[in-house]
Amino acid sequence: MELNKSKQHPSQMLITALYYILVVISAFVVLVPIIYLVMNSLKLPRDFLKVPPTFLPEVVTLKHYASLFTKAKTLKYFTNSLTVTSVTTFVTIILGSFAAYGLSRMKLSKHALGMVIFTFLFIRFYPKVTTIMPYFIIMRKLNLLDTVWAVILGHLGITIPFVTWLMLVVYNDLPYSIEEAALVDGATPIQRFLMIIFPMTAPSVASSAILASFMSWNEFLIASSITRRDATVLSIAVASFVSDKGIQWGQMAAMSLIMILPMLLFALVAQKYLVNGLTFGAVKG
Amino acid sequence: MSTKIRQKDKELSSWLIFILPALLVVILLQLYPLIYSLFLVFQDWKLTESPEPKGFIGLWNLINIFKNDVFRRSVVNSLIISGTAVFFELIIGLSLAYLFNKERRLNSIVRTLILLPMVIAPVAAGTLWRMMLNGRAGLVNHILSFINIHGPNWLADPQWSLVSVILLEIWQFTPFVMIISAAAITSIPKSLREAASIDGAGRLMTFKNVDLPLLAPTLALTMIFRVLESLLSLDSIYSLTFGGPGYSTYTLTFFIYNEGLRSFNFGQAAAASWLFMIFTSLCIVWVFRFQNKDK
Numbered sequence: 001m002e003l004n005k006s007k008q009h010p011s012q013m014l015i016t017a018l019y020y021i022l023v024v025i026s027a028f029v030v031l032v033p034i035i036y037l038v039m040n041s042l043k044l045p046r047d048f049l050k051v052p053p054t055f056l057p058e059v060v061t062l063k064h065y066a067s068l069f070t071k072a073k074t075l076k077y078f079t080n081s082l083t084v085t086s087v088t089t090f091v092t093i094i095l096g097s098f099a100a101y102g103l104s105r106m107k108l109s110k111h112a113l114g115m116v117i118f119t120f121l122f123i124r125f126y127p128k129v130t131t132i133m134p135y136f137i138i139m140r141k142l143n144l145l146d147t148v149w150a151v152i153l154g155h156l157g158i159t160i161p162f163v164t165w166l167m168l169v170v171y172n173d174l175p176y177s178i179e180e181a182a183l184v185d186g187a188t189p190i191q192r193f194l195m196i197i198f199p200m201t202a203p204s205v206a207s208s209a210i211l212a213s214f215m216s217w218n219e220f221l222i223a224s225s226i227t228r229r230d231a232t233v234l235s236i237a238v239a240s241f242v243s244d245k246g247i248q249w250g251q252m253a254a255m256s257l258i259m260i261l262p263m264l265l266f267a268l269v270a271q272k273y274l275v276n277g278l279t280f281g282a283v284k285g
Numbered sequence: 286m287s288t289k290i291r292q293k294d295k296e297l298s299s300w301l302i303f304i305l306p307a308l309l310v311v312i313l314l315q316l317y318p319l320i321y322s323l324f325l326v327f328q329d330w331k332l333t334e335s336p337e338p339k340g341f342i343g344l345w346n347l348i349n350i351f352k353n354d355v356f357r358r359s360v361v362n363s364l365i366i367s368g369t370a371v372f373f374e375l376i377i378g379l380s381l382a383y384l385f386n387k388e389r390r391l392n393s394i395v396r397t398l399i400l401l402p403m404v405i406a407p408v409a410a411g412t413l414w415r416m417m418l419n420g421r422a423g424l425v426n427h428i429l430s431f432i433n434i435h436g437p438n439w440l441a442d443p444q445w446s447l448v449s450v451i452l453l454e455i456w457q458f459t460p461f462v463m464i465i466s467a468a469a470i471t472s473i474p475k476s477l478r479e480a481a482s483i484d485g486a487g488r489l490m491t492f493k494n495v496d497l498p499l500l501a502p503t504l505a506l507t508m509i510f511r512v513l514e515s516l517l518s519l520d521s522i523y524s525l526t527f528g529g530p531g532y533s534t535y536t537l538t539f540f541i542y543n544e545g546l547r548s549f550n551f552g553q554a555a556a557a558s559w560l561f562m563i564f565t566s567l568c569i570v571w572v573f574r575f576q577n578k579d580k
Contacts, residue, residue: 102303134318157314
């Protein structure tokens with residue numbers, strides 16, 4: 001097909017041209033806002049009010065970043081987010097894949113399995129805003145209000161059912177014969193899981209881990225209901241610029257960028273697993 | 286393989302230990318809060334008036350919520366935003382999936398790029414578009430001025446702010462639809478399309494008669510998933526418009542959030558969220574039936 005490229009029919013050429021135009025438009029729509037955010041984080045305050053606006057900063061300044069890290073406790077927010085996300089992801093993967101494996105090997109009746117899957121779907125899609133008041137009240141009673149542990153617990157309630165649901169499909173597809181050899185050797189279920197099954201399904205585990213970490217890092221609703229000051233995570237820090245009087249555009253842009261940059265890079269590196277996880281959840285789940 | 290070992294392996298108790306921790310999490314962090322919020326539906330409780338619930342008030346929270354103008358407006362806004370946004374997401378997402386479907390280098394680069402908005406935290410996507418859509422100094426109106434369009438004051442105008450929320454939603458979640466559609470398109474057997482083209486069907490006919498019926502189940506599921514997720518979203522509206530100007534971009538989720546965690550009107554918020562829950566539960570039942578029928 002590529003051979004007769006030079007002798008393209010005019011209508012074919014038109015289609016090719018249209019294709020490239022659409023490539024450019026797509027890239028433009030996606031990239032320009034993101035680059036604009038980067039530019040805004042480097043602009044002096046006076047540049048924001050310019051009419052017509054300028055895309056590039058006239059003078060590049062790092063003062064927004066500097067003041068975020070000196071005056072605001074951005075470093076602390078960042079470490080809070082990092083702690084919440086890594087602990088949540090780690091615990092989720094362990095408990096979620098354990099539960100999924102157990103469920104898949106229990107040989108539940110069709111009806112019971114249906115109930116389990118319905119529960120997972122329900123937890124994923126019921127309005128989370130329903131439970132934030134109880135969370136607030138529970139965490140107040142447990143004296144965990146405004147701690148990273150409260151945020152972690154809140155996130156685990158969402159990520160564990162989600163990952164269990166994803167991994168359940170994986171383990172259900174795994175033929176039982178693989179484990180039979182180990183069964184004869186007298187390996188306990190836990191040994192079997194850790195030595196054979198878990199390593200075999202590593203790619204799916206990676207996909208689940210990525211989705212769980214995105215959920216946790218980007219989460220706002222739960223975090224905003226149970227943190228006030230000490231346990232502030234990045235999503236709260238970004239949102240805090242909104243209710244401020246006289247928005248500080250530069251700092252808002254810089255803070256947003258600090259929050260999204262790690263995930264953008266992560267998505268580029270682990271794109272394959274991200275896409276797998278997403279399609280898996282929707283197409284197969 | 287002796288049946289005895291197999292039998293033992295099927296015993297529930299040995300697997301229970303796998304499930305127990307996750308089960309505890311679900312009970313403590315989902316079931317308990319859900320029941321608690323159901324209890325709140327029938328309680329008279331404003332945190333600003335009393336530190337503990339003031340007692341049972343029957344259905345008054347539900348009755349009052351229906352009388353609340355802001356609640357009714359929020360429901361309408363939610364339906365407009367989610368309906369419009371998901372409609373465009375499906376059309377654009379499916380088109381992009383076809384456009385960049387062929388295996389070639391440029392396509393895989395573009396596919397990667399298009400993925401990016403989806404991984405941006407919604408709260409940051411909100412601040413980002415707040416800057417883009419600023420009426421005076423925003424980039425969007427500047428770009429529109431190149432083609433001689435005098436852009437509206439997006440976020441300050443009641444109607445345009447609703448459009449802004451929809452635009453942000455489309456920008457962020459069309460990639461999701463694209464990914465799912467692309468996977469579904471790839472799974473269509475080539476032989477079916479070839480058969481269609483041998484029968485003399487043009488591209489459009491093939492799409493209509495071969496692709497679309499095969500894609501329909503996935504697209505329907507994606508649609509429901511997206512509608513539900515979009516109804517639940519709070520972060521982007523929080524940072525893009527904060528429900529404003531006035532109440533013009535109040536969504537159901539934003540209303541409940543405000544009622545519960547800013548006004549601390551727990552009873553009312555619980556009532557509104559359980560009404561919301563009944564609606565989403567019906568959707569979930571539908572998804573569930575749909576998936577089971579599939580298998």
